[in-house]
Amino acid sequence: MRITTLTSIAVLLLLGATSALAAGEDDYKAAYAAAEAANKQAASLRNQWTTTASMLAAAKKFADGGDFDKATASAKEAEALAKASIFQATSEKERWRDLEIR
Amino acid sequence: MASTIRVRATSSGETTEVQALIQHPMDSGFIKDSKGELIPPHFIQQLTFEYNGKPVFTADWGGGVSKDPYVKFAFKGGKKGDELKVSWVDNKGATDTTTAKIQ
Amino acid sequence: MTNTDNGFSATRRLILQGAGAVALVGLGNLPFGLAPAFAAANDKYPEEAFKQKSEADAIKSLYGKTAEVSDKVKMDAPEIAENGAVVPVSVTTTLADVTSISFLVAENPVALVASYKIPAGTMPSVANRIKMAKTSNVIVVVEAGGKLYSATKEVKVTVGGCGG
Amino acid sequence: MKLRSTIQFAAAAFALALLAFAAPPAVSADKVDPVADEKAFKKFFYDKFPKLKPEDFVNGPYSMDADLYKQWQDKEQFPPYEFSLELGKEMFSKPFKNGKTYGDCFPNNGIGIRQDYPTFDEKEGKVITLELALNRCREANGEPAFSYVRDEMAALTAYMAFTSRGKPFNIKVPNDPRALAAYENGKEYFYTRRGQLNFSCATCHVQSPGEKVRTEVLAPALGIVNAMPIYRSEWNGMGTTSRRFTTCNSQIRGVPLTPQDDEYRNVEYYLSYVSNGLPISGPGARP
Numbered sequence: 001m002r003i004t005t006l007t008s009i010a011v012l013l014l015l016g017a018t019s020a021l022a023a024g025e026d027d028y029k030a031a032y033a034a035a036e037a038a039n040k041q042a043a044s045l046r047n048q049w050t051t052t053a054s055m056l057a058a059a060k061k062f063a064d065g066g067d068f069d070k071a072t073a074s075a076k077e078a079e080a081l082a083k084a085s086i087f088q089a090t091s092e093k094e095r096w097r098d099l100e101i102r
Numbered sequence: 103m104a105s106t107i108r109v110r111a112t113s114s115g116e117t118t119e120v121q122a123l124i125q126h127p128m129d130s131g132f133i134k135d136s137k138g139e140l141i142p143p144h145f146i147q148q149l150t151f152e153y154n155g156k157p158v159f160t161a162d163w164g165g166g167v168s169k170d171p172y173v174k175f176a177f178k179g180g181k182k183g184d185e186l187k188v189s190w191v192d193n194k195g196a197t198d199t200t201t202a203k204i205q
Numbered sequence: 206m207t208n209t210d211n212g213f214s215a216t217r218r219l220i221l222q223g224a225g226a227v228a229l230v231g232l233g234n235l236p237f238g239l240a241p242a243f244a245a246a247n248d249k250y251p252e253e254a255f256k257q258k259s260e261a262d263a264i265k266s267l268y269g270k271t272a273e274v275s276d277k278v279k280m281d282a283p284e285i286a287e288n289g290a291v292v293p294v295s296v297t298t299t300l301a302d303v304t305s306i307s308f309l310v311a312e313n314p315v316a317l318v319a320s321y322k323i324p325a326g327t328m329p330s331v332a333n334r335i336k337m338a339k340t341s342n343v344i345v346v347v348e349a350g351g352k353l354y355s356a357t358k359e360v361k362v363t364v365g366g367c368g369g
Numbered sequence: 370m371k372l373r374s375t376i377q378f379a380a381a382a383f384a385l386a387l388l389a390f391a392a393p394p395a396v397s398a399d400k401v402d403p404v405a406d407e408k409a410f411k412k413f414f415y416d417k418f419p420k421l422k423p424e425d426f427v428n429g430p431y432s433m434d435a436d437l438y439k440q441w442q443d444k445e446q447f448p449p450y451e452f453s454l455e456l457g458k459e460m461f462s463k464p465f466k467n468g469k470t471y472g473d474c475f476p477n478n479g480i481g482i483r484q485d486y487p488t489f490d491e492k493e494g495k496v497i498t499l500e501l502a503l504n505r506c507r508e509a510n511g512e513p514a515f516s517y518v519r520d521e522m523a524a525l526t527a528y529m530a531f532t533s534r535g536k537p538f539n540i541k542v543p544n545d546p547r548a549l550a551a552y553e554n555g556k557e558y559f560y561t562r563r564g565q566l567n568f569s570c571a572t573c574h575v576q577s578p579g580e581k582v583r584t585e586v587l588a589p590a591l592g593i594v595n596a597m598p599i600y601r602s603e604w605n606g607m608g609t610t611s612r613r614f615t616t617c618n619s620q621i622r623g624v625p626l627t628p629q630d631d632e633y634r635n636v637e638y639y640l641s642y643v644s645n646g647l648p649i650s651g652p653g654a655r656p
Contacts, residue, residue, distance in 0.1 A: 046632070048624035049565045081565070088567065096560040099571050101413045102406070108451060117328065123447040130336065132314045147250045158327050164255040166310060166318035166336050168291045169605055172447050174332040175321070283440050287656035288602035293443035332443070 023072035028063050031075035035059070038082035047089035052081040109202035111186050118180030118204055120151060120159070122188060123172050130165030145193055146171065152187040153180060180204050254317050260309040260344050263317040264353070267307060272346050272353035275300070280345045280356045286337060289362040295332035296356070300349040303329035307348075312341030337362045401549040403542045403642055406556070410643040414591040418579065426592030427650040433579035434586045441654065450527055450600040450652040453520065453607045457528030460521065465510040471525070474506035483526075483533035484649050487540065487638045494547040496555075496634040499526055500609055504629075517628035518615060523598040523607035523652075530597065530651030538595060538649065540642040551631075555639030558632050559590075564623030570636070573617075588655070594640050596653030603656060610637055 023031075035056060042048045055078035062071035106125040111118055124146065131143030149161040149171075158177040180186070182204055189199040257263040264272060278298045286292040296306060306329065307320040318335045329347065337343075340361045347354045414426060418433070425432040431441040461479065464470050472478035476485075486499035497505075503525055504514040515521045542552050562569040570590065573582070578589035597610045608616075611628035614636070618625040626633055 043624075046626065047563050050619055050622045050624055051565045053624065085563075085565075088562065092561045092563070096557055096562070096569070099560045099562075099569060099575070100556070101409050101575060108447070110447070121447050123449075123451055125452050128336075130314070132338075157322070157324060159324075160322040161333075162250055162255075162320040162322075164315055164317055164319065166313050166315060168334040168336050170449055170452065172332075172334045173321075174295070174446070175327060176330060177327040179326065284436050287437050287440050290605055291444065291449070291602040293440050295443075334444070 023068045025063070025068050028059070028068045028071045028075060031072045031079065032056070032059055032063075035075045035079035035082060038079050038086065042082050042085040042089065045086060045089035047085050049081055049085045052078050052085065055081055105200045106198045107188050107190070107200040109186065109188055109200065111180070111202055111204045113180050113182050113204050117176050117178050118153075118186075119174070119176045120186065121172070121174045122149075122151075123170060124149070124190060124198075125170055126190075126192065128163075128165065128167055128169045128171055132165070143193060146190045147193050149173070149188070149190040151175075152189075153177065153184070158186075251317075251320060254320070255315060257316060258314065260311050260316040260342075263309055263315075264307075264346055267317065267320060268346070268348060268353055270353055272355035275347075275354035275356065278345055278347050278354050278356035280343070280358050282343050282358050282360050285361040285363070289337040289339070291334050292337050292343075292360060292362075293332065293334050294343055294345075294360075295330070296345045296347070297328075297330040298347050298349070298354070300329065300347055300354060302350040303347055305348040306331050307346045308333065308335060309344040309346065310335065310337050310341050311344065313338050401553045403549075403552055407643045407645060410591060413575070414578075414589055418589070423646070424648050426589055426644075427595035427647055427653075429588035429593060429596060429653070429655060430579070430586035433589075437586055437656070444654055448600070448652075448654050449602075450598075450607060450654060453524045453527045453598075453600065454531055454652060456520075457524035457526070457531075460525055461528050465507070465512050467510050469510050471503065471506055474502065474509065479529060480532045481536060483530045483651070484536040484539050487634060487641060489541065489543055489545070489548040489551065489638070491543060491545055491548070494545075495631065496551050496638040498610070498629065498634050498637055499529065500611055501629050501634065517609055517611035520607055522611075523609050526598045526609060527607065527652035530649055533649040534651075535648045537646045538641055538644050540638070540645055542638075542642055551635045552639055552642065554632065555635030555637070558636040559639055564618065564621030566621040568621040570617065586656075590640060590643075592644050592647045592650075594637060595644055595647055596650045596655070598651060599653040599655045601655045607652070 035052075039048060039052050039056065042052070055074050059071045059074035059078060062068070062074055108123045110121045126146050127144055128146065129141045129144040131140065133141050135141050143165050145165045145167065146163050149163065150157050151159040159175050161173060163171065184204045185201045186204060187199065187201050189197060191197045251267055254263050254267040257266050261271075264270075277300050278296065280294065280296045282294040283292065294308060296308075298306075303323050305320060305322050308318045309316045310318055313336070319333055321331050323329055329349070335343075337360060340359070340363075342357050342359050344355055344357045411423070415421075415423070418426075421432055428441070431438045461471050470478075472480070476482055483499060486502065487496045489495075490497045500517055500522055503522065504517070508514055515525075542548050559570045562572065573587050574590035574593060578587045580587055594610060597613065598607055599613070600607050604612075611633065614633050615625035615628060
């Protein structure tokens with residue numbers, strides 16, 4: 001079923017997200033800035049996800065604790081979440097009518 | 103300030119049905135607030151209903167009774183227009199009392 | 206079926222307008238620890254029973270004996286509580302000489318929820334709303350003629366979600 | 370926790386992508402027709418729940434589940450919104466510092482008019498909800514606005530709803546392009562999927578009312594605003610329409626808009642309009 005496909009893709013994505021080796025503060029800062037920018041765009045589309053904000057907060061916390069590996073990974077996750085929310089908002093501009101009772 | 107006690111006492115002739123709703127947080131002491139700190143226990147411990155100077159119903163409550171507690175019971179007798187006295191005391195020593203006319 | 210039916214809203218209206226019928230006699234916070242003036246001496250609050258974790262210990266502390274299951278104790282409680290914070294539970298019994306009725310929730314941190322004293326002339330029937338931490342047996346104990354009788358029902362509790 | 374959320378986001382993103390490619394192109398936008406919408410909306414719910422009478426819908430999940438219905442009836446014997454209702458009455462009748470009252474801001478002194486809100490203000494070109502009108506009334510009389518999601522606003526609207534109980538919703542969409550646009554925008558908001566869970570309001574309240582999400586029975590969208598404000602046991606207190614909208618958004622992991630944002634006003638306008646004719650039942654009690 002689709003679930004299996006989804007899960008394996010998710011696992012692949014997960015591996016991709018966390019296999020970045022020994023990220024430094026600069027990597028983190030770049031990843032964080034990218035995530036913030038994407039989340040800002042989501043805000044302009046009035047479709048931010050709460051999980052993006054939590055992931056950004058997690059990234060910051062890891063960075064404050066000096067763990068830039070985890071901080072960078074979290075920031076990248078936040079960016080992916082923000083991008084998914086942008087994608088959602090954009091595609092829904094037309095697609096909402098599919099659900100309409102008429 | 104309005105009373106914390108709302109009472110509805112209705113006589114059917116033979117019996118009087120009593121319903122009461124009380125405004126009280128009924129904090130059990132087991133729930134955490136948004137900061138993750140335990141909310142200290144604060145609940146009504148005893149609630150009494152008196153008719154003609156005699157208790158017709160006494161409730162002993164713990165923190166497991168719902169917020170803004172509700173109770174319903176009935177007793178034999180009780181005439182329309184007579185008064186029912188209702189009082190409570192909580193674990194911090196606060197109290198409230200009211201009288202309600204039987205309808 | 207709607208809550209706008211006449212009987213009900215008439216009652217509601219009465220309550221609002223009849224606020225004056227409920228006269229406020231006394232109000233105020235007594236200093237901490239002061240015994241309430243109205244509590245009769247024989248109506249001691251069962252402090253210890255409300256500290257017991259298990260229902261068995263609570264019943265023992267409250268009554269000093271154990272209860273036997275009786276089909277004369279009729280409990281009305283939902284199969285699934287709409288919310289654990291407010292679970293309407295009521296009990297009525299055909300047993301004679303009832304002197305007290307108690308409600309317990311086995312899985313709550315404190316099992317005893319409420320204990321009602323039923324003087325002669327008061328009906329052996331009580332309805333109240335209780336909190337349930339999770340799915341649990343609800344136990345009602347009726348003291349009648351010096352003996353204890355009980356009924357038990359499981360109520361399922363779930364929380365949160367996209368309801369309402 | 371982290372693993373789980375990663376999978377969720379990846380799965381959500383992927384599912385979105387899949388859907389985008391799989392779905393046929395959306396039905397093209399056509400003329401805004403509130404009358405036809407209302408008819409279709411009601412027919413959908415009446416067909417889905419043939420046993421219910423139209424006025425049953427205003428009681429939300431309680432009309433759809435016998436066990437819940439009984440618990441509700443038990444609670445209604447002395448409903449938990451009682452204190453809020455009394456507070457609302459007291460607040461409503463108490464004059465502001467300048468001597469004026471809430472009644473002065475509304476037709477018929479504010480009594481029995483809840484069913485006419487939201488209304489479309491043709492001067493301003495925007496939807497005015499009851500909550501918004503109440504705060505504007507306060508501000509016009511030199512009083513600070515209330516929070517839209519807190520108890521004072523709930524109490525005021527509870528009292529106003531109570532004076533309108535049983536009166537059918539009477540929402541008007543004037544033939545003004547701005548009104549029609551606001552209505553259409555509200556409809557779009559209602560059907561638009563958002564949040565990480567990719568839910569629209571309709572996902573829960575059109576497709577699945579009467580069904581259970583973690584054993585909570587979902588309320589039908591038809592009649593859902595008729596019961597506002599509501600005492601929710603889950604909140605352990607009262608909530609306004611604003612509170613309901615914002616919490617719905619966060620439950621699907623979307624960041625809520627500001628209460629009384631234009632879009633929230635529009636979605637309330639839309640939802641109220643399609644429930645026209647159904648009685649006001651607020652204040653309500655909900656799980």
